[in-house]
Amino acid sequence: xxxxVNTVLSSQTLAAHPPMxxxxxxxxxxxxxxxxxxxxxxxxxxxxxxxxxQLGFPENRPFGHRVEQLPAxxxxxxxxxxxxxxxxxxxxxxxESATGVLGPFQVRAVPVRLxxxxxxxxxxxxxxxxxxxxxxxxxxxxxxxxVGTLSTGMAHEVKNALVAIRTFVELLLEKNQDAELAGIVxxxxxxxxxxxxxxxxxxxxxxxxxxxxxIHNTLNYSLQLVKHHLDERMIKLELEFDAASDVVPGDQDxxxxxxxxxxxxxxxxxxxxxxxxxxxxxxxxxxxxPALAGRNGATFLCVSVRDTGVGVxxxxxxxxxEPFFTTKPNGTGLGLAITRxxxxxxxxxxxxxxxxxxxxxxxxxxxxxxxxxxxxxx
Numbered sequence: 001x002x003x004x005v006n007t008v009l010s011s012q013t014l015a016a017h018p019p020m021x022x023x024x025x026x027x028x029x030x031x032x033x034x035x036x037x038x039x040x041x042x043x044x045x046x047x048x049x050x051x052x053x054q055l056g057f058p059e060n061r062p063f064g065h066r067v068e069q070l071p072a073x074x075x076x077x078x079x080x081x082x083x084x085x086x087x088x089x090x091x092x093x094x095x096e097s098a099t100g101v102l103g104p105f106q107v108r109a110v111p112v113r114l115x116x117x118x119x120x121x122x123x124x125x126x127x128x129x130x131x132x133x134x135x136x137x138x139x140x141x142x143x144x145x146x147v148g149t150l151s152t153g154m155a156h157e158v159k160n161a162l163v164a165i166r167t168f169v170e171l172l173l174e175k176n177q178d179a180e181l182a183g184i185v186x187x188x189x190x191x192x193x194x195x196x197x198x199x200x201x202x203x204x205x206x207x208x209x210x211x212x213x214x215i216h217n218t219l220n221y222s223l224q225l226v227k228h229h230l231d232e233r234m235i236k237l238e239l240e241f242d243a244a245s246d247v248v249p250g251d252q253d254x255x256x257x258x259x260x261x262x263x264x265x266x267x268x269x270x271x272x273x274x275x276x277x278x279x280x281x282x283x284x285x286x287x288x289x290p291a292l293a294g295r296n297g298a299t300f301l302c303v304s305v306r307d308t309g310v311g312v313x314x315x316x317x318x319x320x321x322e323p324f325f326t327t328k329p330n331g332t333g334l335g336l337a338i339t340r341x342x343x344x345x346x347x348x349x350x351x352x353x354x355x356x357x358x359x360x361x362x363x364x365x366x367x368x369x370x371x372x373x374x375x376x377x378x
Contacts, residue, residue, distance in 0.1 A: 034127060093107045105127055109123050162196065213249070218259065219241075222260045223237070262336075267307075269310055274308040301368060311354045
């Protein structure tokens with residue numbers, strides 16, 4: 001290359017990259033692939049804003065901090081990269097800082113030797129939370145598969161026991177003149193048998209018996225099943241059946257189960273001496289949750305169950321419908337997950353509003369017509 005060209009290139013390079021001042025405060029712009037920290041010798045030169053804030057750098061100004069002031073887990077990585085002058089990678093690193101433990105990160109340190117003899121080390125910290133979330137999902141699916149296998153075995157045992165139980169109960173009911181009680185017991189025995197039959201065919205979709213349902217009647221039946229719990233705990237029941245039209249297409253057993261789960265959840269949250277309010281309404285378009293706003297022309301029936309219980313902590317609101325998540329000492333974590341599945345299979349939506357110490361409101365939105373959904377699912 002011609003020497004004049006070299007001279008031009010050198011002057012252009014110096015203009016574009018002027019000498020580094022003796023003192024600077026440098027915060028790197030955010031990067032999409034993680035966080036970046038730049039070290040020269042024993043000094044921190046620069047870092048991305050989020051990492052600077054998490055590490056407690058004043059106003060995200062990293063300059064002037066020494067390597068020994070960084071989290072202890074990063075220091076040996078920096079020293080190893082600087083001494084070997086080779087990239088160093090650690091697959092999982094936790095960072096201890098004044099704000100707590102950060103990470104886990106995958107850390108890669110890339111060194112460059114400077115003319116001064118010092119090593120310039122750039123650390124790239126990539127969060128691996130996504131991988132851990134995937135691992136948790138896989139573990140959850142394994143648990144669900146185990147529950148499926150276990151439930152099938154249990155169903156066989158329950159079915160055998162039901163034969164003897166049903167015979168004994170039928171004999172008792174013949175001697176009991178309470179016709180209403182006899183009807184409830186027989187109906188519940190039949191429902192248990194149907195549930196057991198579904199468990200024995202686990203893995204195949206349950207055949208739903210979809211027909212027009214009067215939801216007020218369905219709610220009254222579910223309330224009959226929890227009346228003893230309400231009386232025992234001295235919980236006041238308030239009914240506000242305000243919906244003018246309460247007929248929706250659905251499966252009687254499945255919706256009874258969904259309402260029963262919500263009612264029992266509210267009763268357990270109250271404990272004693274509270275109130276449980278069951279309300280039905282027909283919200284207009286502006287009153288629907290955003291998730292239902294796209295259902296053009298669809299009308300919905302809303303069933304709300306409001307309790308005066310302990311409420312739900314903010315950090316648990318997003319997880320309450322997850323399978324196996326529970327805050328109860330003896331809970332299974334399946335009741336609300338099953339309820340959401342039933343509601344979604346009816347092309348509906350379930351929402352929760354809660355305030356710790358003030359109670360919770362579960363709202364179930366069911367379409368008045370299955371024609372409001374793109375295809376029949378239940």
